[in-house]
Amino acid sequence: MKTFTYTINDKPIEKIIDFSMFENEKNILIQIFCGQTKEKLKNILDVITKKLPQAICIGSSTDGEISNDTITTNSTILSISTFEKTTIKAAYSNSENCFSNGVELANKLCTQTTKAIIAFSDGATTNGEEFLNGINFVNNKVIVSGGMAADNANFTQTFISCQNKILTKGAVGVSLNSEELSVCNAFNFNWSPIGIEHVIEEVVGNRVYKISGLTPLDFYEKYLGEYVARSLPATGIEFPLILQKNKIPIARAVIAKHEDGSLSFAGNLHKGDIVKLGFGNVELILNNPLKSLLNKCAINETQSIFIYTCMARRRYMPSLIDIEIKPFSKIAPTVGFFTYGEFFHNRENNELLNQTLTVLALTENPNSNLDLKIETPIHQEKLSEHARSLQALTNLIQQSSRDYNEQSEKLEKGNKYAQNLIESQKQFLKHAVHETNTPLSVIMGNIEMFEMENGKNKYLSNIEVAMKNIFSIYDDLSYLIKKDQVNSAIHKINIVDFVRSRIDFFTSSALKFKSNFKFQSLKDEIILNFNEIKLQRIVDNNLTNAIKYTLPNETIFVRLSEFNSECHFTIESRSKQILDPQQIFEEYYREELSAEGFGLGLNLVKRICSEENVGIRLESGENFASFTYIFKGVL
Numbered sequence: 089m090k091t092f093t094y095t096i097n098d099k100p101i102e103k104i105i106d107f108s109m110f111e112n113e114k115n116i117l118i119q120i121f122c123g124q125t126k127e128k129l130k131n132i133l134d135v136i137t138k139k140l141p142q143a144i145c146i147g148s149s150t151d152g153e154i155s156n157d158t159i160t161t162n163s164t165i166l167s168i169s170t171f172e173k174t175t176i177k178a179a180y181s182n183s184e185n186c187f188s189n190g191v192e193l194a195n196k197l198c199t200q201t202t203k204a205i206i207a208f209s210d211g212a213t214t215n216g217e218e219f220l221n222g223i224n225f226v227n228n229k230v231i232v233s234g235g236m237a238a239d240n241a242n243f244t245q246t247f248i249s250c251q252n253k254i255l256t257k258g259a260v261g262v263s264l265n266s267e268e269l270s271v272c273n274a275f276n277f278n279w280s281p282i283g284i285e286h287v288i289e290e291v292v293g294n295r296v297y298k299i300s301g302l303t304p305l306d307f308y309e310k311y312l313g314e315y316v317a318r319s320l321p322a323t324g325i326e327f328p329l330i331l332q333k334n335k336i337p338i339a340r341a342v343i344a345k346h347e348d349g350s351l352s353f354a355g356n357l358h359k360g361d362i363v364k365l366g367f368g369n370v371e372l373i374l375n376n377p378l379k380s381l382l383n384k385c386a387i388n389e390t391q392s393i394f395i396y397t398c399m400a401r402r403r404y405m406p407s408l409i410d411i412e413i414k415p416f417s418k419i420a421p422t423v424g425f426f427t428y429g430e431f432f433h434n435r436e437n438n439e440l441l442n443q444t445l446t447v448l449a450l451t452e453n454p455n456s457n458l459d460l461k462i463e464t465p466i467h468q469e470k471l472s473e474h475a476r477s478l479q480a481l482t483n484l485i486q487q488s489s490r491d492y493n494e495q496s497e498k499l500e501k502g503n504k505y506a507q508n509l510i511e512s513q514k515q516f517l518k519h520a521v522h523e524t525n526t527p528l529s530v531i532m533g534n535i536e537m538f539e540m541e542n543g544k545n546k547y548l549s550n551i552e553v554a555m556k557n558i559f560s561i562y563d564d565l566s567y568l569i570k571k572d573q574v575n576s577a578i579h580k581i582n583i584v585d586f587v588r589s590r591i592d593f594f595t596s597s598a599l600k601f602k603s604n605f606k607f608q609s610l611k612d613e614i615i616l617n618f619n620e621i622k623l624q625r626i627v628d629n630n631l632t633n634a635i636k637y638t639l640p641n642e643t644i645f646v647r648l649s650e651f652n653s654e655c656h657f658t659i660e661s662r663s664k665q666i667l668d669p670q671q672i673f674e675e676y677y678r679e680e681l682s683a684e685g686f687g688l689g690l691n692l693v694k695r696i697c698s699e700e701n702v703g704i705r706l707e708s709g710e711n712f713a714s715f716t717y718i719f720k721g722v723l
Contacts, residue, residue, distance in 0.1 A: 089171050089269075089452045091392040091421040093155045096132060096164040105166070107139040115171040116140060117262060119206075119394070120147030121154075121425035122164045123240060126247050126254055132166065133252040143168075144176040146260045147249035148208040151238035151399035152426035157417040159402065159410050162240065167423040169392055173452050174203075174266035180250035182258030186215045189259045190222020194230075197263035203271045204231040204448065206394070207261035211236035211246040211343070211428035215294050216440035217355035219259055220431060224438055231273050232438040233448040234261070235396040235427030236354065241322045241403070243343065246428070264450075272449045275432050276412075277337050278373040279443040281330045281364035283311070283492075288361040294340075295352045299363075303349030308342075311365055320345045326404045328442050329353070330366040336434055339366055339442040341400060343428060354429040355440040366443065368404040373412060389453045393417075395424030397445040402426050412445060420449070531555055553600040556593065578617045580723065583655060584609050584648055586620075590627045591646060594635065602640040603661070605631075609648040614655050615723040622696045629689035630659045630715055637663045639711065653722045660707075660714035669706050 094104050110116055118136060122129045129147055136145055153165040179196035181189040189209070197205055209219050216236050223232055237246035250260035264271070286307070290297035299307045308327075309317035316323050321342040328339035340363075344352035357363070393416045402409045416422045430446040432439050535552050539545070591605045598604055616623075634644045638661040647658040666672055673694040697704055703718035 089169065089174070089391040089450060091167055091169040091423065093421060093423045094166045094168075095155060095160070096128075096166055101132060101135045102139075105139075105168070110140055110143070110168060110170065113170045114142065115174055115176055116143035117169040117171070117176050117264075118143050118145040119167045119169075119423065120145065120164065120249065121150050121166075121423075122147060122247075123150045123153055123160070123162045123425075124164050128164060129247070129249060129254060132164065133249060133254070137252045144178045144262055145249070145251055146178060146206070146208060146262055148235075148237040148425060148427075149211075149239050149246045149248070150425040151240050151428070152402045154395050154397075154413055154422065154424040154426075156422050157410065157414045159413060165423060165425070167421075169450075171264075171266070171269070171452065173268040174264050177263045177265065178250055178261070180248075180253065180255060180258060180260040182255050184257075186218035187222040187225075189214070190219045191225055192222075193259055193261050194223040194226035197261055198227045198230060199263065199265050201265045201267055202227075202230050202263045203266060203269045204233060204264045204273075204450075205261050206264070206448070207232055207234040207259055207431060208248045209236050209259040210248055210255065210257050211238050211354075212243065213257055214259065215356065216429045216431070217294065220438040220440055228436050228438065230263075231271055231433040231448075232431045233273055233394065233396060233433070233446060234431045235425075235446070236429035238399050238426060238428045241325075241399065243321050266452070268452050270451050270453070273433055274447045274449075275430070275441060276373075276445045277339070277441075277443065278369050279328065279330060279337070279339055279366040280369040281337075281366050283365055284496075285362050285364055286329075288357050288359055288363060291357050291359055291361075294354070294356050295346070295350055296357055297348075297350045304342075304351035305345065305349040308351075320351065326368060326400045326443075328366050328400070329357070329363040331357075331361050331363045334435055334437060334439065336439070338439065339444070341398070341429070341442040354442050368401070368443070370405060370408070373401070373405065373408075389451060390420040390449045391451045391453065392449075393420050393422040394448040394450070395422060395445065396427050396430050396448075397424065398430060398441075398443045399426040399428060400443050401445060416447065549596060550600065553597045556597050578619050581616050581618050581620060581623060583614050583616050583618075583623070583657070583719070584612060586623065587627055587646060587648060587657065590624070590631060594628075594631050597632070598635050598644065601635050601638070603635060603638045603642055603644055605646055606643050607646045611648075611650060614648060614650055616655060616719055617721060617723065618700070618719070622700060625696055626693050626702070626717060627657070629693050630717075633689060634659050634661055634663075637661075637713070639663055650722055653720070655719040655722050656716055657719065658714060658716040660712070662711050663713045665710050666706070666708035666713055669708060672706070673704075 096104060118140070120129060120132060133145065133147070136143065151161075153160045153163050155165045177197050177199070179193055181192040183189050183192065193207065194205070205223070209216060214236060220232065237248050239246045245256055247254055247256050248258070248260045249255065286300040288296060288299055289301070296304045302310065305317055305320070308320060312327055316327070321344060325341045328341040330337055330339050332338070340353040340355055340357055342351050343354050346352070395413065395416060401412070413422070430441045430444050432441050432444070432446050532552075532555055535548055535555070538548060588607060591607055595605060638644050642662040644659065644661040647656070649656045649658075673690045694704065696702070697717065701720060705716040705718065707714040
């Protein structure tokens, strides 16, 4: 196998290529990488088909061309590869369905001896992943190489060719069929994820509608700035979304922007995919690019290398990209182009990659083995100041990202530890409250039994008062622990009877604190639709607070009144002035530290009122306090 490369300029092609060299060759593969117009490609094809009618020819528009160690743009490179023991088949498909194109192409090209397929698809409308899925459907073992056509970052119209036919949609390909041909593929990625993880939330195929709550356009504007977002897809392709797939990093670059803020990517994304933004890691890109090929292939005396690499690599570091290509040209004749998406075979599956450099190494030498070396390591080559600045910036980004990840991991561990503590505290309180209920009930039951048999006893009366206060605190804690499990069902409740019964329960406690209740209601019946457990927490906490804070030998007035389908529940008494009405409903706040309790009751009341749309009105002055709760929707 031999490969010859030619740069097509304004001279007649016959003066650039000595066609007589190939007249007697039977197995000829011609690849044309055109960074110019379709007319230019058409003229070349007309000459080729006349001069070498036996040749198999495919071509693609580009965003840059590769000819050995030289990188060009807006130029046309033609390669002619001759094979001794390999036959070549060509085919094209221009169906509207990308998957069908892959199926059709594979059916036409694959034989029992097919070692590789080189395929080019249009880069403007083809979903590259679906196209490769079509090939996988027919044959997932054959190596597929090549890529999606480019158009110098105009993103308007790309083109491809098969023999003398030029297509603006669809795909073209050739199969290399031989028992003797040795084929190896490899790739370099070197794009690093950075920042926090994001979730693909709404997507159809390769068109994404929402990322982490944002339209993709807003997402790019937030993280990369207005200029990049406005100029997509031409600008910003250097910053793809990166995810892991089949144990390799996959980048998805933007290929189209839509008026609704959605973006189309070169390949599919799926709902729930975890992605990060990526950036080109110059430190890695400038490292020895042959490593991936050396680590994977057993090819000595490689005869030809075809490179299909992402346009983002060239545009990200235009003055350095030749450093990445040169080592390959020292091994064997090298040719290729810069694409809008690269085709790569991995673990019996053909994948669409972005941002990568893919390599297809070929030889018909049957005694090939691993012994590839490069004379000068890449890092020893003299770099420009611009390259060193990029290296420094890359190192800064990488180190900052590592620091961020370390801090995030520590924070995550801290959060998990805190959550475990909170959960343990909840479990302890839940068990403690549960275990407290039984002895409290036993004590209260025995007090009642003793009083029934022996009459009232002032000591037992004091115990009973204290027990009722403990019961109220118990009910608060029980509610706080189980509030998410509280039955939310509401019932018709006569609040007049309900409040009267709770006053009866706490009357002995009020007498102990040298105060008494006076209940007033103009109606015997005021019906509410309300949750009984929540209503009890509102009433009980206000009654017990009134007992604690009312001045000695004063009356606690409890009133129920109805106004315009609203029920006003009011508790007022002579007490010390409330100094901070804004804080009185806050958790753990108590104006008198000597008073019993945890300062949880009114905060609990406020939460329930907020949940149930109950209004709160607080009035306080010198030796006076009044709390009114306004229940709406009286029946």
